[in-house]
Amino acid sequence: MRYEKLILGGLSLIVMLAAWWVVTARGIVSEFLLPSPSAVFEALMRLSGGYMGSSLLTHLKASMSVVLSGYGAAVLIGVPLGILMAWARPVDIIFGPLVSILRPIPPPAWIPLAILWFGIDLTGKTFVVFVSAITPCLISAYVGIKNVPPDLISAARTLGASNVALLFQVAIPSALPQIVSGMRIALGSAWATIVAAELVVATSGFGFLIMSGYRNFEANIMAVGMIAIAIIGFAMNALFLEIEKYAIPWRDHE
Amino acid sequence: MVFAGNRGAEPTVAVDKFSFEVKESEFLVIVGPSGCGKSTVLSMTGGLTTPTAGQIYLGAELIRRPGPDKAIVFQNFSLFPWKTVTENIEFGLCLNGVDKAERQRRIGYYIPLIGLQGFENHYPKQLSGGMQQRVAIARSLVLRPRVLLLDEPFAALDAQNRTVMQEELVRVWSEHKPTVVFVTHSVEEAVFLADRIVVMTRRPGRIKEVVNVRETTGEQHWRAIPLDQVMRRNDFQDLRGRIWGLLRNEIVVA
Numbered sequence: 171m172r173y174e175k176l177i178l179g180g181l182s183l184i185v186m187l188a189a190w191w192v193v194t195a196r197g198i199v200s201e202f203l204l205p206s207p208s209a210v211f212e213a214l215m216r217l218s219g220g221y222m223g224s225s226l227l228t229h230l231k232a233s234m235s236v237v238l239s240g241y242g243a244a245v246l247i248g249v250p251l252g253i254l255m256a257w258a259r260p261v262d263i264i265f266g267p268l269v270s271i272l273r274p275i276p277p278p279a280w281i282p283l284a285i286l287w288f289g290i291d292l293t294g295k296t297f298v299v300f301v302s303a304i305t306p307c308l309i310s311a312y313v314g315i316k317n318v319p320p321d322l323i324s325a326a327r328t329l330g331a332s333n334v335a336l337l338f339q340v341a342i343p344s345a346l347p348q349i350v351s352g353m354r355i356a357l358g359s360a361w362a363t364i365v366a367a368e369l370v371v372a373t374s375g376f377g378f379l380i381m382s383g384y385r386n387f388e389a390n391i392m393a394v395g396m397i398a399i400a401i402i403g404f405a406m407n408a409l410f411l412e413i414e415k416y417a418i419p420w421r422d423h424e
Numbered sequence: 425m426v427f428a429g430n431r432g433a434e435p436t437v438a439v440d441k442f443s444f445e446v447k448e449s450e451f452l453v454i455v456g457p458s459g460c461g462k463s464t465v466l467s468m469t470g471g472l473t474t475p476t477a478g479q480i481y482l483g484a485e486l487i488r489r490p491g492p493d494k495a496i497v498f499q500n501f502s503l504f505p506w507k508t509v510t511e512n513i514e515f516g517l518c519l520n521g522v523d524k525a526e527r528q529r530r531i532g533y534y535i536p537l538i539g540l541q542g543f544e545n546h547y548p549k550q551l552s553g554g555m556q557q558r559v560a561i562a563r564s565l566v567l568r569p570r571v572l573l574l575d576e577p578f579a580a581l582d583a584q585n586r587t588v589m590q591e592e593l594v595r596v597w598s599e600h601k602p603t604v605v606f607v608t609h610s611v612e613e614a615v616f617l618a619d620r621i622v623v624m625t626r627r628p629g630r631i632k633e634v635v636n637v638r639e640t641t642g643e644q645h646w647r648a649i650p651l652d653q654v655m656r657r658n659d660f661q662d663l664r665g666r667i668w669g670l671l672r673n674e675i676v677v678a
Contacts, residue, residue: 324472325502329516329567330492339515343506420506420547 205390210397213390217379224374226398232374233364234402236292240299241360245353248304252311253345257337269308277302277359278366285371295367302363303356310352314345347418354410361403438464440628442478446571449601451647453614455667456624457675462607463575465629469605470496470573482570492520495564499576501556503548509559510535510544516567534562537596554585561596571603578613587651590616594647611671615664616654617647623667626674633670637663 187207193199194206201209217226224232255262255269280298288294318341326340342349368377376395383391414421439461446452456462467473469480471490480487482494490496495516503512510531517527535541538558548556557577564572577593578586590613597604608614614621621635638645640663646654654660 319502321498321500321502322504324490325496325498325504326515326519327472327490328470328492328494328496329563330490330519332519335519339519340504343504346506418506420549 201389202387203389205393209390210393213388213394217391217394226394229374229376229379229395230398230402232372232378233368233376236295236367236375237299237357237360237364240296240364241303241357243296244300244303244307244356244360248307248356249311249349249353252308253315253337253342253349255308256312256315257341273305273309277363281367281370284367290371295364295372298367299360299363303360306352306356306359307349310355311345311349314348314352315341317348318344347414347421350414350417354407354414357406357410358403361399361406365399437628439468439475439630441630444622444631444634446603446605449603451597451604451606451617451619452622453606453608453618453620454622454624455608455611455614455671456629457626457671458609460624460626460674461629462609462624466496466573466575466605466607469571470494472496492516492567493570495567495569495572497557497560497564497572497574497577499579501548501553501560501580503556503559503563505548508545508547509540509551512548512559513563513566516563520567530566534566537599538562538592552585553581554589557581557589558592561593565596565600565602568600569602571605572597574604574606576608577606579608579610586613591651593617598648611664611667612655615660615667616651619645621667623670624674632674635663635667635670 190204191207194201194204194209205213214226219225251261251265255265277298280301281294284294284297288297322340322344323336326336331340364375365377365380368375369381370377372378372381376399379398380392380395383389383393383395442465444452454462454465464473468475469487471487471494474488487494504515507515513531513534514527517530522530535544538561540555540558540562543551543555548559551559557580561574561577578589581589594617606614606617615637618637621637623632623635624630625632640659646657646660
């Protein structure tokens with residue numbers, strides 16, 4: 171079963187690459203619209219040496235530092251806030267309406283306002299990343315705590331648990347799988363948002379790289395940026411799934 | 425005990441005019457038709473629900489809140505999925521500030537007693553239903569409660585496991601003989617286990633009759649004998665028929 175999945179998945183990737191190569195090598199689609207695999211590879215080589223003043227590593231560092239600081243702040247604020255909202259009714263009453271109103275605004279819609287508030291440097295983008303990542307953190311923590319089986323609470327109370335023990339030793343561990351998967355979703359959301367923010371205004375980062383390619387009519391540069399974003403996003407998700415397996419050993423994985 | 429109606433519905437009188445006393449080290453079984461309020465009686469005895477009228481005492485102390493002196497074993501086991509067998513059993517001890525040496529001593533006593541050697545570090549998900557309920561019983565007994573409350577503990581098990589667990593419960597209980605209040609809808613289970621049986625009416629639950637099983641069994645209670653042998657006894661079958669006769673008029677056909 172595992173092998174089948176691996177083979178079929180690999181096959182679809184290979185077929186796509188082959189189709190890409192055929193379509194560009196035969197000139198069915200112009201090089202201007204769709205760069206050939208070799209052109210993309212050549213762009214990659216050029217980039218590692220440095221393109222428009224910065225190498226691929228610089229772009230990675232620029233995007234990643236913004237993601238990690240915005241995401242970190244979102245986890246530190248969103249998870250405890252979600253837990254408290256689910257646990258203590260007054261907190262829910264105070265913050266609930268605010269969350270409900272702000273939540274439907276797509277994170278990229280904050281970009282212009284963030285630039286106005288914080289300028290075009292990293293602070294504004296960190297803010298937008300924070301906004302995009304806090305929602306999944308908060309919602310998953312909230313739902314996780316609300317879904318703690320009432321029987322577990324009853325059982326713990328009959329064993330002598332105080333309210334503090336109920337929260338920290340029963341509710342939070344019980345909600346942990348949901349909290350962690352919310353954090354994983356939040357990281358994906360943060361990654362998507364930083365790219366969007368860099369498309370609008372930036373001097374480095376993968377979004378900036380794509381826009382540079384666009385301005386110079388170099389589709390292969392754009393492709394390298396997109397492929398890099400895909401690989402890093404995939405790697406972050408995979409890493410997080412591994413962490414979940416390690417942190418939540420009582421849960422069935424797969 | 426009256427439960428308020430939701431959204432203008434009539435309030436439900438779950439239990440009414442219900443008064444009984446359980447003696448030290450007595451094994452009392454409450455049997456009644458579905459929905460007669462027998463679980464409500466147990467939940468009030470455990471301090472999880474406060475009666476709207478009337479009082480329940482444990483010794484001289486009015487029961488106001490749940491606690492380890494009146495531990496409950498639930499129908500659905502309610503083990504903490506993130507804790508191993510040992511950690512589940514140890515949890516109540518930790519909550520009540522029992523020191524490490526004493527915790528280890530008691531765990532070392534109860535794990536072999538419930539036949540779970542070799543499963544100390546398993547998570548509940550990795551255990552069968554019968555094994556999970558053994559852990560839940562040990563989790564309660566390890567606290568040395570004054571009264572052990574069991575709410576249809578074997579209802580979720582298949583017939584074979586149920587028989588085994590009934591015999592196991594007798595064996596484990598015999599070690600220290602805490603006072604037991606055991607709720608079930610199974611007449612056979614009640615007759616096999618009980619010193620006295622409280623037969624309840626349909627809702628609103630009242631006491632229909634209190635049957636003293638000891639009058640039939642004499643000094644040597646039949647619960648010490650394997651169930652299949654007891655089943656063949658005429659006095660067992662007669663008593664079973666008598667209880668069933670009391671109960672059958674109370675069962676409302678849905």
